[in-house]
Amino acid sequence: MMGAISRVLIANRGEIAVRIIKACKALGVESVLTVSDADRESMAARLADRVVCIGPPRPQESYLKADTIVAAARGTASQAIHPGYGFLAEHPELSRLCAEHEVTFIGPPEHCLREMGNKLLARRMVASYGIPVIPGSEKVRHIEEALDVAGKIGYPILLKAAAGGGGRGIKIVTKPAELQTTFETAAAEARAAFADDALYMEKYIPLARHIEVQVLGDSHGNVTHLGERDCSVQRRYQKVIEESPAPSLPERLREEIRTAAVTIAQNIGYQSAGTVEFILDKDTEKFYFLEMNTRVQVEHPVTEMVTGVDIVQEQIRIAAGEPLSFKQSEVVLTGHAIECRLTAEAPERDFAPSPGRLAKWAVPKGTGIRIDTHCYQGYAVPPYYDSLLAKVITFGKDRSQAVDRMKYALSNIVVKGVDTVVPFLLFVLVQPEFVKGGVHTKWLEGLLEHSYDKKQGPGARGRGPGRKQ
């Protein structure tokens, strides 16, 4: 199938590698998987047509080595590389090396990676298309400048690493007295994390929702959206629960946000799957561009469940030069889908990662339940990578059915050998605010602070804040 691409090299691991291999199989395309020494026995390695070991377990020596990955693609005669998410997915370097060695990068054109990867440039570009961006600054070099800018924007403000993204390198400053210290630590952290201490400032919107729009563009100039997702249930800027469509959102606003995302994607000449993230101010009902993720998103399955579009297959088709398999007018969101990220973390130990061997692993099946995972009974969760064990996705005719199915699915997962967040997720799902829908991005942290006793588990109220033990 698909003239231009008959063999895809998958430069990733875990559940997304399994997901991409499945898409390849559905398209009749061969899959070559790169693994580190720690992933030779992974489920993805069992499913792929061929496995190539690219280095030791540490990502810096394997999954982050763009030259080795492109050499592996050449050496296995793979015509294309799918980078998944994380690792090198948004690094222009992999895309550039691919172009240089005549390997197709399954993702957007390199300029999109560069432009959207530079958060300040992305803000400027998006603002120039008439889309609102959060009031903020360009790079701020000195504390005097920071004080000046903060005075103009008004407190509270956010300090962000210019090279950051995905919620990393962000600090809140509520009053001028805090600015100096926070400015210094933020710059030091940005230097350590991103090798770039440049910071910029944004107005902090206290009651905000995180709404993002899935877009797909092809090489024939077609850009469509697949509706939005609400990812406001977050802990430390990391998404915990995602859903589509966004609950309790006025239709006018929903349409405006979707249109804004398509406008941005069209203007930057976007191709492949991408996600435009917005912040929605709950008080004013105004939305602002946050950032664009130039890759397939962890939470893409909720969109697939409500639209019936296979996003990963579309990515491969688009890379092969084919037009999108559907028109915007054919995109109809049906029902409701929710995703919970099932991680090997111990809520009672402040969500510390909990690697280990899965002595028991069993996941339920049933109507409206989809589980994307790379785990199996006996699998040793390696300590080198992220702690995601599975994405539990449920679909229902409406939100309440999807939530009920999620409770059923989570209650019937059997995991032994590692700690997981299952009890915590079940606790979140029954909270009245969550049941109502439309929580803000700090809601979960507040819940953790006040009602979730991490030592005793869910429901042990009145034992004081469980955050610091």
Add this chain to the structure above:
Amino acid sequence: MTLTEDDVIRILKLVEQSTFDELHLETGEIKLVVRKKGCGTVVVDTQTAATGTTPIPSAPAREEGTPVSKPGQRKGKKTKTVSQQEGLLPIKAPLLGTVYRRPSPETPHYVDVGSLVKEDDTVCLIEVMKVFTAVKAGISGRIAEVLVETGEMVEYGQPLFRVEPEA
């Protein structure tokens, strides 16, 4: 053509007086490798090795265009576990890339079956994106099996040679 003991001694003297570290001589069935580095000079007559007990294995099939299933080999890297048959130790690829068994098309192989190697001896090169990395033997002994050929892509940890360790 054969080499007499006298010939070898003459060659050794010539090499000793020269500025070269290494000499590879190949005529018909005879191969001579002389090195000045390490503990003294080393002479190898591959006639015995080639006709001896160790069969020369063919390199694993790895044609482009055919999917090859999972790599079977799996062992910790630094622990030099003795391979199942014949007490041979593998020299494994320290990185993924393309193998070069000689520094240039005109020069002889770094090592061949029968070559004696010291830990620091280069046994082949691996190239990734025009960057060449010298692969060291890591162990002392005699090359018993050559498992790869020039131009072949090898994976991280893939056995390149098997060595009969020094007694």
